[in-house]
Amino acid sequence: MSEEKAKIGTLFPILNSNNSGCGGREDSAQATPGKLTGIARLAAMGEEAGEGHEIEFRTLPVRSLLNNSVSRRGLWFAKSINPYRGCEFACRYCYARYTHEFLELRDPADFERKIFIKENSRWLLEQEIAKLHPGEEVALGTATDPYQPIERRARATRGILEVFAKRRGLRLGIVTKSTLIERDIDLLTEIACRHELVIHLTITTADAKLARILEPRAPRPDLRFQTVRRLREARLRAGVLCSPLLPGITDNLSAMEGVARRAKEADASFFAAQPLFLKPCSKATFLDFVKEHFPQLLPSYERRYARDAFTSEAYQQRMRELVRVVTQKHGLGRRLTDALLTRDTGPASSTTQAPVQGELFTTEEEAQKRSVEGQRPQPQRMNNVIRGRFSA
Structure with a gap:
């Protein structure tokens, strides 16, 4: 059942959701769980699963774990898995806040304060993994971080990995901070x-002070670089996503080089960066951040994102060129598309690869060749593809 089919109502009768969110609609405080459908109804059936500092946890009895995803420009198709709904890291720019709308939680702050743990995720994957074709790609953590703090106790991601460890022949991408x-x-x-x-470690900035206000509850950048190093020492392919690039804040050569230099020191397999994608659901939260910490940039942000969640093609081209310069200078592998999965990961930065890992695009020429091959017509394997965003 598609999670995007939820209809309007409130999640719990004790919650008064008279605040408008991304959808620009207000919920009725009189709505009851009996009026809910889809994922919102399933959420209302969940149970309390503990509390954290200003955070509530509840179970989410979903009926499926695998979702269908497609990139904005249709460059790749994949399945996605998100063991959690909502994310504790509270990144100011997070594009996934809209996913709480389907739970009838329309205050953008609820995304980081009301976290849902998908029930029986390991069992669900064991039932669904047979549907996957050899070579099919699966992305873990496209909308919420699979290793956010609750994972220490819930171990949903660990259970999912245990299922994959018993199978063969897939392409698995993991994104985390x-x-x-x-x-x-x-x-x-x-x-x-x-x-x-x-494996992709998102490290938006090497500046610890900036990271603390931009990604309040995520680990410090230096600790994330250390994690990249440890993954590489384990002979795993792990790279750095220096995303999103924030106009006027982290989109300059100095800031990008600060991340690239540390990525090289950590022996990162690749380096990639994409401009800020500012969805309506995250726009108010992010602009409040800009107003508080970079007030001089607020007018330019309001103009830049007035009509579109994406930056102009001219700006994107400038950023691609900057990434090219930085990766070339520091000898880092670079991504050739917007894929967050296993394709186009660029050349490895060292030869310390496990046998399977070493077969992945050892040269940029090979990556380009595979990219061209990937543009040939492929059998359509998915229905109800959601264009322009990841499924949660």
Whole structure:
């Protein structure tokens, strides 16, 4: 059942959701769970799962774990898995805040304060993994971080990896900001021998002070670089996503080089960066951040993102050129598309690869060749593809 089919109502009768969110609609405080449908109804059936500092946790009895995803420009298709709904890291720019709308939680802050743990995720994947074709790609952590703090206790991501460790022949991509991924190096090493695995550590800035106000509850940048190093020492393919590039803040050569230099020191397999994608659901939260910490930039942001969540093609081209210069200077592998998965990961930065990992695009020419091949017509394997965004 598609999670995007939820209709309007409130999540719990004790919650008064009379605040407008991304959808620009206000919920009725009189709505009851009996009026809910889809994922919102499932969420209302969940149970309390503990509390943290200003955070509530609840179970989410979903009926499926695998979702269908497509990149904005249609460059790749994949399945995605997000063990959690909502994310504790509270990144000011997070584009996934809209996913709480389907739960009828329309205050953007609810995304980081009301976290849902998908029930029986390991069991669900065991039932669904047979549907995957050899060579099919699966992205873990496209909308919420699979290694956010609750994972220490819930271990939903660990259970998912245990399922993959028993199978072969898939392409698995993991995206995280968390150092907790080091806990699972044993499983990741086993998975890398059975599948093509690429791990992405998002490190938006090397500036610890900026990171603290931009990504309040995420690990410090230096700790994330250390995690990249430890993953590489385990002979895993792991690279750095210096995303999003924030206009006027982190989109300059000095800031990007600060991340690239540390990525090289950590022996990162690749380096990539994409401009800020500012969805309506995250726009108010991010602009409040700009107003508070970079007030002089507020007018330019309001103009730049007045009509579109994406930056202009001219700006994107400038950023691609800057990434090219930085990766070339520091000898880093670079991504050739917007894929967050296993394709186009660029050349490895060292030869310390596990056997399967070493087969991934050892030269940029090979990556370009595979990219061209990937543009040939392929059998359509997915229905109800959601264009322009990841499924949660």
